Amino acid sequence: MHWTTVVIVVLALLLVAAIAVGLFFAQTTRRVAAEAERLVRPPGRFVEIDGAKVHYVDQGSGRPILMIHGLGGQLHHMLRPLMEEFGDGYRLIAMDRPGSGYSTRPDGKADLASQARFVSRFMEKLGIERALLVGHSLGGAIALRTAVDHPDKVAGLALLAPLTGKLAEVPPEFRPMLIRSPHLRRLMAHTVAVPASLRHGQETLDFVFGPQKPPPDYAVAGGAMVSLRPSHFVATSQDMVALHDEATDLTARYGEIAVPVGILYGDADRVLSVDTHGRPMVDKIPGLELEILEGVGHMVQYADTPRTIAFIRRIAERAFELDRRRTTMV
DSSP, X not given: OOHHHHHHHHHHHHHHHHHHHHHHHHHHHHHHHHHHHHXXXXXXXXXXXXXXXXXXXXEOOSEEEEEEOOTTOOTHHHIIIIITTSOSSXXXXXXXXXXXXXXXXXTOOOSHHHHHHHHHHHHHHTTOSSEEEEEETHHHHHHHXXXXXXXXXXXXXXEESOXXXXXXXXXTXXXXXXXXXXXXXXXXXXXXXXXHHHHTHHHHHHHHHTTSOOOTTTTTTTOGGGGSSHHHHHHHHHHHXXXXXXXXXXXXXXXXXXXXXXXXXXXXXXXXXXXXXXGXXXXXXXXXXXXXXXXXOSOXXXXXXXXXXXXXXXXXXXXXXXXXXXXXXX
């Protein structure tokens, strides 16, 4: 057999093998996604905003507190146990950010300005004039951008382990999501991404929750399985790329924020450092309150729910009292 024929045969066999593997992964992804949707049903309601179908939970009554989850998360990160144990006195709202959880993101826009604009539009849709924003991780950066770009919507900020500046370096655990090509991103989402997430799931949880452990029921009751769906991977990758490429440095404008701001951080955070994203903020926003939890990792709302609730309530009282005084003066 001529060597060119051998090469052609080998290439053909490799192509067939690659297609077979791809089909296997695609089938596995569909099966896992279907099981995730069966086990974790949307606990909230849906509203359409600028073509996006947005899933959110809205409970309680009183002044509004809007909770914004972080990278790769969904509203369950705020719902359980934080909102479940919060108590009365406030209207608590948590949403799946566009593309995450059960929300859609048809325009693909994930830069901070677009996400802050969406928060403003979401509040308008729900008839919320001003709210305390509670942002976790990337949600903290979005809350800060909302306060700078849409100050009339924000009564105060209670930030949980927030990203407050440029992401200087993408952690190795997040690098697989840094996919710039929309076509490659979609291909991976429907083939290898979900199986890879299953394989490395424990490592990821150790990184995000460490040194604490996630709740035993985190997969289903905590909504984690919702992330094992192609649409969620696509949105997380879009967030990661936009975050990495973010050109605007807002830190110089943080001094413009004239509402009560608090930051709650764990000093054992493996995702974001309190020395980089927490302590320096004291000099950037007048009157900022910084509380540090010793030995606690990135998921402060799970690690110490009572102190997290007390922190949010404290900032909420300051924010809404100042808001009331300003309204009375007008």
